[in-house]
Amino acid sequence: MEKIQKLRFTVQAICLVLTVTSFFINFKIAMIAIAVLTVFAGVFYxxxxxxxxxxxxxxxxxxxxxxIKKIKMPSSLQRILVFSRYVLLALVLLIGSNFVFGLMAFDPHANFLNMLVGSVAGFAAISVIAFFLIVSLLFERPFCNYLCSEGARYGLRGILRIFTIKRDQSLCVNCKKCDKACPMNIKVSKATNLRSPQCINCFQCISVCPFKGALSFGPMSTDEKEKRKYIAIALSALVLFGSFAAYNFFGGKKGVSEEVTTPAAGESNSVQGGGDAFSDAHGIADGTYIGEGVGFKGTTVAQVTVKNQMITSIEVTQTRDDKPWFDRANSAIPDSIIQAQSTDIDLVSGATYSSIGIRDAVKNALENARQ
Structure with a gap:
């Protein structure tokens, strides 16, 4: 199984390069495939x-x-802290307040991704990124274990997976090497089917197991006890996701409607001025142009007004992104583009995909104007 770890390291390195090239942003099918894989086989992301x-x-x-010897969280403390990232996820999904978004601005996972695609992070954000990396010298995946709301989201999606890591009790000698190897502090030695939402399918537990076949990856065992447990988890998940869907439908966080209200007089994203050779609108005739980009949940449509070869107004007329994230991006990206007269601007931390959707819609509108 050492080959698996070498393969995983290689895949991780390739995915780092692909992220830099915005592969996962431009090719949504890749993220859809990852989401489907998560549902059936757990968290590979x-x-x-x-x-x-x-x-x-x-x-x-x-x-x-x-x-440096790795530190393991004491079991008594681990049982409490293991819920921390799910509490954070609940706050992000249900509250969506400025306070939560303020915390997300320091999310090292989001900020690191932003930096990889060209966004400039502030000193505080870089400090948090560096802090967790330094802690990683002593403690495996500290951010992933306790504070990554995105990891929590993936973990919950895969809780009803069909394929998982399994332990054959007849071959297991209870040496607990798997427990020590697990970077997510899971007690693998106590599981028959490893269904923990903390599991990231790194397979380090299988790699260190001294007895071939004691730990393996495949379809879950289906004895009566496991069936009852699976049904209980399925019903709990149904209630949880049903409650969240109802919250969204009856007044919670909804997606922005197809038509976004035009800003009131004096509040629109607009500017007056003459032509500028450095403007992205240089050489474009006066008029209003429509363009499309891809946000987090689908197509974003923007209406761009050009006057005197200057971008004077940007209005997003359609988006499928969730309102808090979209509003966060829309409050900054159009103004930044107008001020810079360029789409080469910094993205909004914590609303990266919505920012990209708006930016690319403006780019597309200007491209359409030149045709």
Whole structure:
């Protein structure tokens, strides 16, 4: 199984490069495939794809090379802290307040991704990124374990997976090497079917197991006890997701409607001025142009007004992104483009995909204007 770890390291490195090239942003089918894989086989994104998870792994290996012994969270404390990232996810999904978005501005996972695609992070954001990487020298995946709301989201999606890591009790000698190897502090030695939402499918537990077949990856065992447990979890998940859907439908966080209200007089994203050779609108005739981009949940449509070869107004007329995230991006991106007279602007931390959707819609509108 050492080959699996080498393969995982290679895939992680490739995905880091693909992230830099915006592959996962431009090719939504890749993210859809990852989401489908999560539902059927658990969380592979965190263990095989996530760039910040990869960086924590690298720093962890570097710490081992330096002879730094890894610290394991005491079981009594782990049982409490394991819920922290799910509490954070609930706050993000249900509250969506400025306070929560303020916290997300320091999310090292989001900020690291932003930096990889060209966004400039502030000193505080870089400090948080560096802090968790340094802690990774002593403690495996500290951010992933307790504070990553995105990892929590993936974990919950895969809780009803069909394929998972299994333990054959007849072959297991209870050496607990799997427990020590797990970077997510899961008690693998106590599971028959490993259904923990913390599991990132890194397969390190299988790699260190001294008895072939004691741990394996495949379809879940289906004895009566496991069936009852699966049904109980399925019903709980149904209630949880049903409650969240009802919250969204009856007044919670809804997606922005197809038509976004035009800003009131004096509040529109507009500017007056003459032609500028450095403006992205240079050489474009006066008029209003429509363009499309891809946000987090689908197509974003923007209406761009050009006057005197200057971008004077940007209005988003359609988006499918969730309102808090979209509003966060829409409050900054149009103004930034107008001020810079360019789409080469910084993205909004915590609303990266919505920012990209608006920016690309403006780009597309200007491209359409030149045709």
């Amino acid at each position: 965190c263990g095989w794809i996530c760039p910040y998870g990869f960086m924590q792994d690298l720093f962890g290996k570097f710490g081992s090379l330096l002879g």
